[in-house]
Amino acid sequence: MDCFITHITLQNYKNYNRIDVDFCPGVNAILGLNGMGKTNLLDAIYYTCLGKSYFSSGDRLVLKKGEEFIRIKSKISVGDRKEKFVAKIIPGKKKEISIDDKKVERISDHIGRYPATIVAPNDIQLLxxxxxxxxxxxxxxxxxxxxxxxxxxxxxxxxxxxxxxxxxxxxxxxxxxxxxxxxxxxxxxxxxxxxxxxxxxxxxxxxxxxxxxxxxxxxxxxxxxxxxxxxxxxxxxxxxxxxxxxxxxxxxxxxxxxxxxxxxxxxxxxxxxxxxxxxxxxxxxxxxxxxxxxxxxxxxxKTPILLLDDVFDKLDHERVGHLLKILHDQDYGQVFLTDKDEKDIPAVLEQISDDYAIFVIDEGALKYSSQKR
The missing domain is CATH 1.20.1050.90 (RecF/RecN/SMC, N-terminal domain)
Structure with a gap:
């Protein structure tokens, strides 16, 4: 069963005041210089899937400085169904998560609804x-x-x-x-x-x-x-x-x-x-x-969502080429990847999928986006 996120709205999430983004079912490249917010957007997508941040140990650390609440709204396609995920987070209080306006009582009840795998530079600690x-x-x-x-x-x-x-x-x-x-x-x-x-x-x-x-x-x-x-x-x-x-x-x-x-x-x-x-x-x-x-x-x-943060860093050209071949030859459903390189990424995306979108993030705002379908 295909599972992919079609839209996300963030309020007060890390360095974002507010951002609205429409995603494609294929490969979504989130680009920008370090510190601009591309990994924060990836983290919010992970939050939609797992009900928590991957990069921060608590909700206080994902709240934008000076703000009192966080809101994440996502639209997800699951097979024939269209679902609406909403998370209302006030640090120090119990977070509220709902699916199609129905409250999720426990985070453990939400986990697995939108399966996801993430690869991030900090995963080196695994080793x-x-x-x-x-x-x-x-x-x-x-x-x-x-x-x-x-x-x-x-x-x-x-x-x-x-x-x-x-x-x-x-x-x-x-x-x-x-x-x-x-x-x-x-x-x-x-x-x-x-x-x-x-x-x-x-x-x-x-x-x-x-x-x-x-x-x-x-x-x-x-x-x-x-x-x-x-x-x-x-x-x-x-x-x-x-x-x-x-x-x-x-x-x-x-x-x-x-x-x-x-x-x-x-x-x-x-x-x-x-x-x-x-x-x-x-x-x-x-x-x-x-x-x-x-x-x-x-x-x-279900087809999980694949999140790749700074995935090409530390890999030589040969290993990058082999990774691109894997992503092209095997069905990985919806993919999100982050990178600093705005110039060469379109050529990279062409090697992975015919269905891709590019989003350029600058200081917590969507500067530019384009899609190829």
């Missing part, structure tokens, strides 16, 4: 920083098509928070109540097993798609491997928690479980983190996210 971004990568895919995964993840995180608070309380009061601790631990087992199972399945499906993507983008210059690391790979949850109990008591936190899962990235039989060049890291991320896109499309039954 270089701690394990949390890599778990979030897995979660971001699964929550968009598996409602039970979302519910089990929420349940596990709630119980984890309770267990950690209890461990800290024991230390502060210098007491130990194993029965009370076990009561929480036992409730964590069901969601932990489900989360582990779905992550394992996802990685198994990602690997061949990722390998194919990377071979195409890199011209088969390097060989890459992804491995899913989890304590549940080799032991039962109950055994793991029993073994880590004394360590948990000493450290006052839960030291084992699916909240410690990770991905290991290997290139040419070495860990990618210390050895990868900027071009290799960017190629790795692109290959991973495009694999994520294919799985999301298959599982959700």
């Amino acid at each position: 270089l920083e701690g394990s949390e971004p890599r778990r979030n990568f897995l979660n971001h895919n699964l929550i968009q098509y598996d409602v039970n995964y979302t519910n089990q993840l929420i349940k596990y995180n709630r119980l984890l928070k309770q267990r950690n608070a209890l461990l800290k309380s024991f230390a502060e009061r210098q007491v130990w109540n194993e029965e009370l601790l076990n009561a929480i631990t036992e409730q964590m087992e069901e969601p932990a097993i489900y989360i582990h199972k779905k992550r394992h399945e996802l990685v198994d499906e990602l690997i061949p798609l990722f390998i194919d993507n990377y071979a195409l983008i890199s011209g088969e210059r390097e060989s890459c491997v992804i491995m899913y690391k989890s304590s549940l790979n080799d032991a039962a949850f109950s055994d793991i928690m029993q073994e880590s109990k004394e360590k948990d008591r000493v450290l006052q936190r839960t030291t084992a479980g699916v909240h410690k899962d990770d991905l290991t990235f290997i290139m040419n039989d070495q860990l990618l983190k210390p050895f990868g060049s900027q071009g290799q890291l960017k190629s790795f991320i692109l290959s991973l996210k495009l694999a994520q896109y294919r799985i999301l499309k298959e599982k959700s039954g």
Whole structure:
């Protein structure tokens, strides 16, 4: 089922006072110098899809300075239906999201309605920083098509928070109540097993798609491997928690479980983190996210929206050419990309699609737009 955004209106979103933009179903290039607002527009499109910003940790950070509220209005085509998304955001208060004037009670109820995959320069942290971004990568895919995964993840995180608070309380009061601790631990087992199972399945499906993507983008210059690391790979949850109990008591936190899962990235039989060049890291991320896109499309039954922020930066001409071929040869539905280069981008777009639009952003305003259909 095709899914694409036809229009967006922003009020007080980051550096935008107000902007109205009509998009095409094909490739939409958002151009402008750094700091003009092209990534902010991309972020607002992501907000439409996921109900939150990709680049900012909270709504206060997306509110334009000096303003009190944010409003996002989007029109989305989903198969034969035309839908209207509205988000009213006042930082410090519960955000209001509606679809066709019907209130969405929980953000988790909205996630997956308009599936999306985003690739951004900061995604390099997936490869270089701690394990949390890599778990979030897995979660971001699964929550968009598996409602039970979302519910089990929420349940596990709630119980984890309770267990950690209890461990800290024991230390502060210098007491130990194993029965009370076990009561929480036992409730964590069901969601932990489900989360582990779905992550394992996802990685198994990602690997061949990722390998194919990377071979195409890199011209088969390097060989890459992804491995899913989890304590549940080799032991039962109950055994793991029993073994880590004394360590948990000493450290006052839960030291084992699916909240410690990770991905290991290997290139040419070495860990990618210390050895990868900027071009290799960017190629790795692109290959991973495009694999994520294919799985999301298959599982959700909808064509996701693909968001590519500054996608050509750090790639040599050969890798850019290979990426363009992938985007041309495979059906990626509606694509949004940002770039600084107004001069050469039309020639690039011609290599991807016959249906494209160009939008030039200057200081939070739409300076120029054109479409080819």
